[in-house]
Amino acid sequence: MCLAIPGRILEIYEEHGLRMGRIDFGGTIRKCCLQCIPDALVGEYALVHVGFAISTVDAEEAARTYKLLEEMGEIMAQFDGEDAETPEGLGGQS
Amino acid sequence: MKYLDEYRDERLANKLVQEIERCLTRAWTIMEVCGGQTHSIVKHGIDYLLPKGVELVHGPGCPVCVTPLEMIDKAHAIASHPEVIFCSFGDMVRVPGSRTDLFRLKSKGADVRIVYSPLDCLRIAQSNPERQVVSFAIGFETTAPANAITVHQARQLGIHNFSLLVSHVRVPPAITSILQSPQNRVQGFLGPGHVCTIMGYQEYQAISAAYKVPIVITGFEPLDILEGVLRVVRQLEEGRAEVDNQYSRVVTHSGNLAAHQIIWQVFEVCDQKWRGVGTIPQSGYKLQPEFEAYDAARVFAVEEIDTEESAICISGQILRGLKKPHECPAFGKQCTPQHPLGATMVSAEGACAAYYNYGRHLGVEPAGSQPLGVSQ
Numbered sequence: 001m002c003l004a005i006p007g008r009i010l011e012i013y014e015e016h017g018l019r020m021g022r023i024d025f026g027g028t029i030r031k032c033c034l035q036c037i038p039d040a041l042v043g044e045y046a047l048v049h050v051g052f053a054i055s056t057v058d059a060e061e062a063a064r065t066y067k068l069l070e071e072m073g074e075i076m077a078q079f080d081g082e083d084a085e086t087p088e089g090l091g092g093q094s
Numbered sequence: 095m096k097y098l099d100e101y102r103d104e105r106l107a108n109k110l111v112q113e114i115e116r117c118l119t120r121a122w123t124i125m126e127v128c129g130g131q132t133h134s135i136v137k138h139g140i141d142y143l144l145p146k147g148v149e150l151v152h153g154p155g156c157p158v159c160v161t162p163l164e165m166i167d168k169a170h171a172i173a174s175h176p177e178v179i180f181c182s183f184g185d186m187v188r189v190p191g192s193r194t195d196l197f198r199l200k201s202k203g204a205d206v207r208i209v210y211s212p213l214d215c216l217r218i219a220q221s222n223p224e225r226q227v228v229s230f231a232i233g234f235e236t237t238a239p240a241n242a243i244t245v246h247q248a249r250q251l252g253i254h255n256f257s258l259l260v261s262h263v264r265v266p267p268a269i270t271s272i273l274q275s276p277q278n279r280v281q282g283f284l285g286p287g288h289v290c291t292i293m294g295y296q297e298y299q300a301i302s303a304a305y306k307v308p309i310v311i312t313g314f315e316p317l318d319i320l321e322g323v324l325r326v327v328r329q330l331e332e333g334r335a336e337v338d339n340q341y342s343r344v345v346t347h348s349g350n351l352a353a354h355q356i357i358w359q360v361f362e363v364c365d366q367k368w369r370g371v372g373t374i375p376q377s378g379y380k381l382q383p384e385f386e387a388y389d390a391a392r393v394f395a396v397e398e399i400d401t402e403e404s405a406i407c408i409s410g411q412i413l414r415g416l417k418k419p420h421e422c423p424a425f426g427k428q429c430t431p432q433h434p435l436g437a438t439m440v441s442a443e444g445a446c447a448a449y450y451n452y453g454r455h456l457g458v459e460p461a462g463s464q465p466l467g468v469s470q
Contacts, residue, residue: 002128002129002130002155002157002233002234002236002237002286002288003130003288004236005095005098006095006096006097006098008096016247016251017247018243018247025095026095026096032211033211033213033240033243035243035356036239036350036353036356037350037352038352045096045097047288047344049236049237049288050183050211050212050233050237050240051210051212051213052211052213052239052243054239054288054291054292054344054350055291055345055350056344057097057343057344058342058343058344059343061342062343064342065321065340065342065343066100066101069109069110069317070106072106072109072110072113073105073106073109
């Protein structure tokens with residue numbers, strides 16, 4: 001029910017006083033209401049729920065979170081193959 | 095798709111599982127609040143991926159499931175009016191009331207239409223000025239701006255043959271209700287990412303502080319959920335109880351202020367009944383008095399309807415995290431998504447329906463703590 005999908009804003013326009021836009025969801029383009037993201041720009045990603053954008057996706061935050069996850073994966077990969085029963089060497093990575 | 099696929103990386107998922115296992119010194123019980131998270135957990139087998147010490151219990155976060163039977167019966171009574179075009183999201187049309195469901199009503203001639211967006215209802219109302227268009231406005235805070243903008247727009251455009259049947263629910267009072275129960279066994283929460291996209295997480299900080307419980311606002315993809323679990327486990331192991339934001343690419347502390355403005359212009363907080371749980375104070379939205387003309391419950395005076403829930407259904411205990419679907423004797427037998435007995439089987443996001451749809455009724459043993467790949 002609370003499903004929301006990120007899509008790229010292709011166009012922003014006004015219709016009957018509402019801020020609307022065309023959004024590209026991986027090739028499927030839909031008309032959505034952008035009234036709740038008044039500062040969003042064409043080219044940014046919007047998170048859309050039942051035809052209404054509820055947020056823009058913060059590209060820097062997304063990159064930062066993913067980088068942290070990747071770094072954790074890389075750091076842990078160094079310990080792959082070591083004895084799984086003695087993982088103390090991983091301390092301090094949190 | 096960007097911002098979806100990268101959060102399904104199997105290698106990173108396995109690393110997160112290993113890190114959770116490394117942090118774990120004892121067993122913990124964590125509730126994911128949102129039905130979308132429940133669906134993702136069961137679909138991707140995340141609960142099977144986790145170490146045995148981490149138990150995920152499924153929360154009340156499916157608005158379709160918790161819509162009271164009386165409200166569904168009211169919807170059916172309104173949809174049966176010959177002058178009505180009754181509009182609903184697709185996941186509500188198969189939900190059985192006491193006597194029928196919207197699909198069956200449609201097959202008997204009622205004009206029931208599935209809409210993608212509440213705004214579609216205004217177009218339908220403008221194209222059918224001689225008919226009454228009613229939109230079934232259910233949902234959590236996530237959906238409230240959509241319904242609020244739609245009713246506000248109806249007034250702006252002078253559309254008078256449109257109304258909302260409102261059954262909106264709010265998450266924080268439901269979490270508080272779970273924590274206040276003497277039987278509660280939830281020690282940490284994955285907070286609802288899209289609800290908090292709208293509302294922010296200030297309300298959750300008060301709950302976390304009052305009940306000394308970690309709440310990590312979490313997204314919906316496998317890596318989001320695993321990272322959310324890791325952050326809850328770390329807090330529990332370190333004796334901390336804070337609100338943390340895993341889903342920072344869309345959730346901010348204050349939420350979406352433009353959405354707040356329209357929500358509070360159109361709605362006000364009210365007590366709300368939850369199917370399977372009962373009435374939770376201050377847990378719903380109703381239309382502000384100045385929008386009463388758009389309240390379908392007033393436009394169509396429906397008499398009180400007596401309803402009766404199944405005596406064997408344990409959905410109330412499942413919604414509070416006290417039981418799992420397979421602990422119900424009716425699960426997968428008398429109770430299936432085709433013939434649901436109660437709240438948690440009626441929608442795909444309900445815990446029972448998710449378990450059933452992904453074969454959990456077939457009695458396959460969990461794979462245990464082995465870090466398996468994330469299935470797509």
